[in-house]
Amino acid sequence: MRLAFQVAYIGDDFYGSQMQSGSRTVEGEVINACRGLRLFDDWREAGFAFSGRTDRGVHARRQICAFTTSRPDRAIERLNRILPGDCWCNGWAKTGDSFHPRYHAKTRTYRYYLYNDGSTDLARMQEAAALFLGKHNFTHFSRLKGKNPEKTIFSSHISAEDGFFVYEITATGYLWNMVRCVVASLTSVGRNELETDDITALLTAAPGMRHLLPAPPEGLILWDIDCGITFTPLQSGCKMLEASGERVRFFETMKKVNILLD
Template identity: 75%
Template sequence: MRLAFQVAYIGTDFYGSQMQPGLRTVEGTVIGACRDLGLFDDWRKAGFAFSGRTDRGVHARRQICAFTTPCPERAIARLNHILPRDCECSGWAETDDSFHPRYNAQARTYRYYIYDDGSTDPHRMQEAASLLTGTHNFSHFSRLDGKNPERTILSSHIHAEDGFYIYEITAPGFLWNMVRCIVSSIIAMGRDELNADDMTALLKATPGMRHVTPAPPEGLILWDIDCGIPFTPLKGTGSMRDAAPERTRFFETMKKVNWMMD
């Protein structure tokens, strides 16, 4: 049976999501747990896949992984029991054999936490966020590596919550470092270091404009992925069951992000 799981993790102590030899990664951690449970021997033959990559230090609320296993009941009942405290499955779904969490993803949503230290104007940040909706050339906002620089942004907005400005953006797909570069430009506009004309020029990939420097990864959360399938909630028994220390650590890190950008 092929299963999909929603995976949450605090990225602080992971070297990103993608497997790397000798390093602690989210994929490596989940695959190791599956092997320990006897869910599969070879992750390649099981078709194990994540919906996308997150860089070192980036967190996730609803990353999605999928794999095929002869022991689905064991996977659903036991996987959270052996995952570490900073990684947990929050939901599961049975899928057809062709399901791939990357290629079936219809929309991805990220959030970035910006600590409100009084240096940014939220109205100007929202003005910048509003300019991003629609299809634009993100050459100045990403590392392209030969990919098409055009992306369509479905929604982009800022709201305040618990002493932070939270930037939320949704699109079918993103380029490497794209969200973090967007956040840098939004903060720069909030600090009156960029204006609307500058932002528009960046979105048109105007020659001569300087490439945007990405914001620190610690403030970024892969918030949700819509693959067009319903998930059944899983009771937390691992990392997020008693996550107060991890959450405290996360928010304390967020408070440092603004001065890291100076």
């Protein structure tokens, strides 16, 4: 049977999500847990896959992984018992044999929690956030590595919440460091270091404009992925997650690391 799981994790102690030899990663921990439960022997034969990558230090609320196993009940009932405390599953679903969480993802939503230290103007950031809607060239907002720089943004907005500015963006896919560079640009606008006209010029890949440096990874959360699947909730018992699964409580974590875009 092929199963999909919604996977959440605190990214502080992971060297990113993608499996890497000699480094602790989210994929590595999930695969090790599956092997420990004898859900499969070879992750390749099981078709194990994540919906995408997150960088070192980035968190996730609803990353999606999938694999095929002959012991689905064991996976559903025991996987959270085996996973480490900073990685857990909050939902599961039975899928078709051809399901791939990367290629079947319709949209991906990120949130960035930016500590409000009183130095940024929310109204200016909101005006700038709206400029990202639609199809744009993100050459100056990413590390391209030969990728197509054009991406279409379905939602882009920022609001104030519990001592933070919360930026949310939804698109089909992203470039490397793209969301963090967008956040850095919004913060610069909020501090009167950039104008909205500068954002417009950056989004047309105007020559002579400098590439933006990304905001720190600690405030970024892979918030949700829509694969057209209805997930059955799993009780994780994680103190960082409300039982409803509707909200990740990273506030204390972010206060601890004092996230500021200086």
